[in-house]
Every structure is written in C-alpha cells, then in structure tokens.
Amino acid sequence: MKLSEKQSQIIFRVNERLDRLFENDSPELLRESMKYSVKAGGKRLRPVLNILAAELFTDDTEENLDIACAIEMIHTYSLIHDDLPALDNDSLRRGKLTNHMVYGEAQAILAGDGLLSFAFEVMLDNAMRHKGNLEREMRAIKTIANAAGVEGMVAGQVMDVSLENTSYGYDTLSYIHTHKTADMIVGALLSGALLHTDDEEALRALRTYGEHLGHTFQIIDDILDITAGEELGKSRGKDVMEGKITYPSLFGIVKSFEMAKERTKKAIEALSVFGDKACYLKEIAEIMLNRSL
Amino acid sequence: MKLSEKQSQIIFRVNERLDRLFENDSPELLRESMKYSVKAGGKRLRPVLNILAAELFTDDTEENLDIACAIEMIHTYSLIHDDLPALDNDSLRRGKLTNHMVYGEAQAILAGDGLLSFAFEVMLDNAMRHKGNLEREMRAIKTIANAAGVEGMVAGQVMDVSLENTSYGYDTLSYIHTHKTADMIVGALLSGALLHTDDEEALRALRTYGEHLGHTFQIIDDILDITAGEELGKSRGKDVMEGKITYPSLFGIVKSFEMAKERTKKAIEALSVFGDKACYLKEIAEIMLNRSL
Numbered sequence: 057m058k059l060s061e062k063q064s065q066i067i068f069r070v071n072e073r074l075d076r077l078f079e080n081d082s083p084e085l086l087r088e089s090m091k092y093s094v095k096a097g098g099k100r101l102r103p104v105l106n107i108l109a110a111e112l113f114t115d116d117t118e119e120n121l122d123i124a125c126a127i128e129m130i131h132t133y134s135l136i137h138d139d140l141p142a143l144d145n146d147s148l149r150r151g152k153l154t155n156h157m158v159y160g161e162a163q164a165i166l167a168g169d170g171l172l173s174f175a176f177e178v179m180l181d182n183a184m185r186h187k188g189n190l191e192r193e194m195r196a197i198k199t200i201a202n203a204a205g206v207e208g209m210v211a212g213q214v215m216d217v218s219l220e221n222t223s224y225g226y227d228t229l230s231y232i233h234t235h236k237t238a239d240m241i242v243g244a245l246l247s248g249a250l251l252h253t254d255d256e257e258a259l260r261a262l263r264t265y266g267e268h269l270g271h272t273f274q275i276i277d278d279i280l281d282i283t284a285g286e287e288l289g290k291s292r293g294k295d296v297m298e299g300k301i302t303y304p305s306l307f308g309i310v311k312s313f314e315m316a317k318e319r320t321k322k323a324i325e326a327l328s329v330f331g332d333k334a335c336y337l338k339e340i341a342e343i344m345l346n347r348s349l
Numbered sequence: 350m351k352l353s354e355k356q357s358q359i360i361f362r363v364n365e366r367l368d369r370l371f372e373n374d375s376p377e378l379l380r381e382s383m384k385y386s387v388k389a390g391g392k393r394l395r396p397v398l399n400i401l402a403a404e405l406f407t408d409d410t411e412e413n414l415d416i417a418c419a420i421e422m423i424h425t426y427s428l429i430h431d432d433l434p435a436l437d438n439d440s441l442r443r444g445k446l447t448n449h450m451v452y453g454e455a456q457a458i459l460a461g462d463g464l465l466s467f468a469f470e471v472m473l474d475n476a477m478r479h480k481g482n483l484e485r486e487m488r489a490i491k492t493i494a495n496a497a498g499v500e501g502m503v504a505g506q507v508m509d510v511s512l513e514n515t516s517y518g519y520d521t522l523s524y525i526h527t528h529k530t531a532d533m534i535v536g537a538l539l540s541g542a543l544l545h546t547d548d549e550e551a552l553r554a555l556r557t558y559g560e561h562l563g564h565t566f567q568i569i570d571d572i573l574d575i576t577a578g579e580e581l582g583k584s585r586g587k588d589v590m591e592g593k594i595t596y597p598s599l600f601g602i603v604k605s606f607e608m609a610k611e612r613t614k615k616a617i618e619a620l621s622v623f624g625d626k627a628c629y630l631k632e633i634a635e636i637m638l639n640r641s642l
Contacts, residue, residue, distance in 0.1 A: 083508055085507055087499075133462075137458055140455075142453075142455040160435075162436045165435060168462070169426075169462075170503045172465055174498055176494045177494045183487055187484060191483060194487070201473050206375035207373060207375050210375075210459060210466055211375050213462075214456070215376055
C-alpha cells in the first residue's frame with residue numbers, strides 16, 4: 057500500500073471516530089465551536105504518527121484510535137489559543153477563519169479549554185474500557201500529558217510569547233521548537249507504541265525520530281513563511297514582518313534547509329531498528345523535508 | 350478536633366504539597382504566574398472536601414494529596430480564564446489583582462492552560478506511583494476529568510458566558526450552577542472516596558451532599574454580592590449592575606435564602622449513612638449557609 061493510501065485510511069478512521077466522540081451532551085455552542093476547529097484540520101499528522109507507531113508492534117490499532125483523536129484535540133486547542141488576539145492574533149488558519157473570528161474571543165478560550173479537558177476524558181474512558189492493559193494505557197496517557205504540559209508544549213508557548221520582540225539565539229529557538237512542536241510529535245509516536253510494547257530501545261528510536269521530525273517540520277515552516285505563496289492558508293511573510301526569530305533569520309534559508317536535511321537523515325537512521333516495517337515513517341520524514349505547503 | 354483545626358491541618362498539607370509540586374522544570378515565568386493564582390486562594394474548599402471524603406473510609410490520606418492539589422489547580426485555572434477581559438473582565442479576585450492584571454492576557458491564558466495540563470500530569474504521576482490501586486486511581490481521575498470537562502465545568506461556563514445579557518429562568522440558572530460550581534465540588538468529594546471504596550450507596554450520598562452544597566454555595570454567593578461589604582474582595586453589586594440573572598433576581602433575597610436552607614438540610618440528611626464520621630462535612634454545610642464572606 058502506498059503511503060498516501062495508508063494515510064487516507066488512518067485519517068478516515070480518525071475523522072469518523074472524532075464525529076462519534078463529539079456526539080456528547082455538551083452545550084451545542086461548545087460542541088460546534090470545538091468541532092469547527094477540529095474539522096478545519098487536514099493532514100492529521102499526529103494521529104497518523106500515533107497509529108503508524110502502533111503498527112510497528114501490532115496489526116490491531118483499535119485501542120489507539122481514541123488516543124489518536126485526543127492528541128488531535130490537544131493540538132487543536134493549542135492552535136485556537138495561539139491564534140487569540142492576546143497571543144498571535146491570527147485571523148486565518150489553514151485558509152479558514154480562526155475560532156475567535158467565528159465564535160468570539162470568550163467562546164474560543166472556552167473551546168480550547170473544552171478540547172483539552174475532553175481529550176483527557178476521552179483517553180481515560182478508553183483506558184477504563186481496556187482494563188486488562190491499564191498500566192500501559194496509563195503510561196501512554198501520562199506521556200501525552202507531559203508532552204502537552206508545563207515542561208512540554210505549554211512551556212514552549214510561554215517562551216515563544218514572552219520572548220516576542222526580543223533577540224535570542226539558537227539555544228532558545230531550539231528550546232521553543234522542542235517544546236512547542238517536537239514534544240507533541242514525540243508524544244504521539246511514543247503513546248502509539250506504549251500501548252503495545254515496553255521495548256526501551258524501540259521507544260528511544262521513536263523519540264529520536266520524533267525530535268528530528270519535529271524540528272524539521274518547524275525549520276521548513278519557517279522557510280515556507282518566506283518562500284510560499286498564498287496557498288499556505290495563512291498570512292505569508294508574517295514572521296519577517298513581525299521581526300520574529302526563525303531559522304532563516306538566524307542562519308539564512310540555505311543553511312536552514314541544510315539543517316533540516318541533516319535532521320531528516322538522523323530521523324531516518326533512528327528508524328533502522330525497525331527495518332522495513334518503518335517504511336511509512338521514513339517516507340513521512342522525506343515528505344516533511346520536501347513539502348511546499 | 351474542631352473543624353477549624355481540621356481544616357487548617359489539611360490546608361497546611363495541601364499548601365506544602367503544592368509548593369513541592371511547583372518545584373519543576375517549567376519556565377520560571379509560567380511557574381510564577383501559575384503559583385501567583387494558586388497561592389491567592391485561601392479556603393481550599395475543594396481539597397478539604399476531597400480529604401474529608403477520603404477520611405470517611407481511611408486514616409491514611411497520603412495517596413489523596415496530589416489529587417487534592419490537582420483539583421485546586423483545575424479550580425484556579427477556571428478562575429484565571431473566567432477573569433479574562435473577554436469573559437468576566439475582573440481586575441480583583443479575593444482582594445488581589447487577577448492573573449492577567451499582573452502577567453498580561455497572553456500569559457494568563459497560558460497559566461490557565463498550564464494549570465489544567467499540570468493537574469493531569471500530577472494525577473497521572475500519582476497513579477503511576479500507586480500501581481496496586483490503579484483501577485481506583487483511574488476512576489478517581491476520570492471523575493475529576495468529567496467534572497471539569499465538556500459536560501461539566503466547561504459546559505457551565507459556556508452557558509453562563511453565552512447567555513450573558515439575555516433573560517432566562519430557573520432551569521437554565523440551575524444548569525449553569527450545577528455544572529459551573531457543583532460538578533467540581535461533587536468531583537472533589539467522589540474522587541476522594543473513590544481511591545478507597547466502591548460502595549455505591551456511599552458514593553451516591555456524597556454526590557447528593559455535594560450537589561446541594563454546590564448550589565448553596567452559589568445561592569449565598571449571589572446574596573452576598575448584594576449584601577456584603579468590600580471585604581468580599583471583589584467588586585460588590587457587580588451582578589446587579591450587569592443585570593445578571595441570579596437567585597435573588599429570580600426569587601428575591603428572602604426566598605433565595607430559604608432555598609439555600611432547604612438544600613443545606615438535604616445535604617446534611619444525605620450524610621446520615623456515615624453517622625458521626627461525617628461531622629466535619631455536616632459542619633461545612635452549615636457554615637456554607639451562614640457565611641458572610
């Protein structure tokens with residue numbers, strides 16, 4: 057099966073499950089506003105990585121599906137809050153109006169709070185339905201909580217926001233991207249595997265892959281902000297206009313792309329312990345490097 | 350031991366544990382802003398209820414302490430976000446400047462996100478340290494997640510915010526208070542007990558007690574907004590000025606107090622299954638009714 061077909065299969069399953077999960081008794085306005093942003097997503101990178109990591113160890117990833125959806129909810133909450141006027145003040149995301157432009161600021165804050173809370177509700181429900189695997193379930197959920205938490209994604213956000221309009225070097229840029237972007241990518245991969253394995257070597261390999269993939273994602277994002285056209289779906293050249301520290305602003309475009317290439321190589325090398333089974337993850341790393349959107 | 354002494358003991362343990370939990374590797378600004386609001390709290394009602402509920406079944410509540418702290422973090426996150434300019438736009442809370450007045454709006458949003466995330470990190474860590482009791486740990490954490498979640502506290506918030514400046518009746522007012530206030534009080538009680546018991550009758554009794562206590566808390570809050578002096582630590586008469594629907598606006602002060610009295614009676618009756626062991630919880634219900642602050 058080609059990667060594109062594989063991805064489509066996973067995305068179909070994730071979207072279907074997301075629809076079912078949102079059939080709940082929350083107030084309609086809350087449900088609609090949460091769904092609006094969750095449905096605005098396209099690539100479902102983190103759920104795809106979660107399922108592909110699980111498939112390194114099992115053919116049956118049914119138990120992963122709710123966790124994959126919860127990861128997408130956490131990712132979406134972070135985007136909604138990041139887009140708020142007090143933070144990045146973005147009116148477009150993936151070519152669509154951001155949550156607060158449609159539902160207002162108060163509701164957008166609550167939609168984000170709702171998605172973060174609901175993600176844990178969904179994961180804990182799933183764990184209770186798999187009591188025979190409770191310890192691994194817990195480890196997986198804890199991994200995601202830490203990735204999203206105060207030494208993870210929120211830490212990256214705080215540094216990014218608080219250092220706006222200041223000058224800083226590579227260490228700080230790397231800290232921000234490690235936590236803001238790479239942590240949740242690593243969390244998605246590890247939690248996918250953790251339901252099915254305790255093999256520390258395999259987990260270490262996935263962590264290394266995820267870290268390099270996360271940074272590559274961010275480097276290419278920074279480059280595309282300069283080079284891409286309007287099809288990016290968000291305001292082009294925003295980083296430059298705002299004087300933001302980025303890979304290109306520190307190293308230039310050519311060197312930045314070299315760094316992404318080097319990281320992609322290391323990401324793929326880390327997967328060697330899995331042999332051919334990791335072909336999809338390898339291909340994703342290559343596509344990440346060469347993406348134009 | 351008198352209730353006041355008992356409460357002081359619990360509050361001391363909770364505050365000490367909170368201090369220890371905040372010794373983590375999150376960015377200093379995030380840590381400081383989270384601690385600022387957590388430390389602005391005084392009564393620690395929810396942690397106290399959590400520990401007292403546990404003490405109905407055990408003498409050793411050490412396993413409850415992190416969960417009690419996590420509940421206080423979730424409560425605090427909800428206050429920080431509720432105070433934001435886009436929501437209630439409050440500049441004072443318990444007589445101190447609200448989070449966004451000190452740290453700015455962006456940081457206040459992230460401090461709230463951080464506290465909600467950290468609460469789950471703390472509870473999941475605690476569960477992993479008590480693997481022999483994992484299923485009960487999970488049930489307790491899930492109870493809190495649901496109480497705080499999209500059919501719980503966030504649902505109450507969304508209805509409260511979205512119905513601002515509209516007219517509605519008792520059913521809607523009751524929905525808002527059930528979810529915005531009572532759910533987390535019930536969650537604190539149930540999760541305290543759930544680590545130590547599966548007795549459904551006892552759990553039902555605590556739920557009934559918590560629901561009535563939560564509504565009483567809110568009725569008295571509404572009354573105090575009209576009658577209390579500046580010592581309330583927030584802007585007095587705010588509800589009236591904003592034309593907010595409250596118990597007194599629907600029923601008048603005298604009838605509202607009667608409703609609170611009736612609920613207090615039912616709360617105390619529910620505790621009868623526990624006999625004298627529930628004396629502290631009974632006294633809290635009485636104090637809740639007769640508080641002037």
